[in-house]
Amino acid sequence: MIETYYVGAYWGARKEDAGECARRLATVVQLLQPVDPLFASWFKGSKSLKQALTRPLELEVSSLQQYIQRHLMRDDRRQPMEDLGFSFSLWNGHQGGNDAWLSIGCGGYWEQGTNRCVLDAPNEGPGLERVLTTSFQVAALRALATAWEPDWGAAVSSAYRDMIKTKYPDVWPGWVTYFSRRLGRVPPLPAPVRIEPVEDKGTLVILTPERFTATNPAHVALADRVCELLERAGLLQRKPHPAK
Structure with a gap:
């Protein structure tokens, strides 16, 4: 079985209108562009991929604001649910023979909800070897963290996520893994773990210099030890983030 990976950023209740979300979206798209040719351009989600290719994403904030506003969450009667914010997706147009997706939920301020920006990079095809590198995963998560200022985020294998989700x-x-300064301070961690700041916003914790796999016992043992230290530091419990 192929071990698949994704990069996600998550944050609690944070009331932001379509204009504020548009500025953050423009920022994340611009920060992802130099990470890899996969992210040279994006297309708005549509009923079909063929139709999506006719709807390129324009980076003017006013255009993005209009697009996001049309994706305000609604109930079964099509009534607005403003406290749930906006939800939409983007596709990279199969650039270089690879598909990539951005799934975004932002502006929600329901206290039990979660906002997110999730990047699904290719898990097959010609770009796979670039994606499955530490440098790619670090750069992608750094871009998401810088743009959205989440509480936390992770570039993670779905197999490892299934192992620890309970x-x-x-x-x-x-x-x-990314931790906002709002969650607390990252403690000293054992080698070969590396720690990098993200501006003044938070910290990246990089477990291994090579590709991390859930089938490697040494990788899993290292991750378990790091999780123990992070949990002891109070970083693995969700903390309420009051709406603005």
């Missing part, structure tokens, strides 16, 4: 249901660490 023990750590609120915040699950991955190959690379």
